[in-house]
Amino acid sequence: MDKKPKKKKFEVLENEEIGDCLKRMRQEGYVPVRRMEEPVFQEVKQNGKKEVEHLRQRIIFEGELQ
Numbered sequence: 001m002d003k004k005p006k007k008k009k010f011e012v013l014e015n016e017e018i019g020d021c022l023k024r025m026r027q028e029g030y031v032p033v034r035r036m037e038e039p040v041f042q043e044v045k046q047n048g049k050k051e052v053e054h055l056r057q058r059i060i061f062e063g064e065l066q
Contacts, residue, residue, distance in 0.1 A: 004029065004065055012059040021061060030063030 008030055012021040025032060042055045 006065050007033075008063050008065075010061045010063055012061070014056075018059065021059075025061060025063045028063075029066055031066055032061045033064045034062040036060045036062070 008028075010021055010025050010030070012018055022032060036059070038058050038060070040055045040058050041052050044051050044053050
């Protein structure tokens with residue numbers, strides 16, 4: 001019998017909605033206990049200078065085994 005980890009992180013994929021990620025968590029037997037967001041940046045060269053621009057927000061849910 002495979003033993004699942006007590007806690008697991010689930011990332012909301014780029015072409016996925018938050019509800020889809022939560023559904024995926026429930027199918028694996030996890031309940032969301034924490035939501036984390038972190039920015040994703042990209043370096044862009046403009047006029048010979050490197051500039052950092054905000055690309056998107058990365059959403060990660062931490063799930064606990066039921």
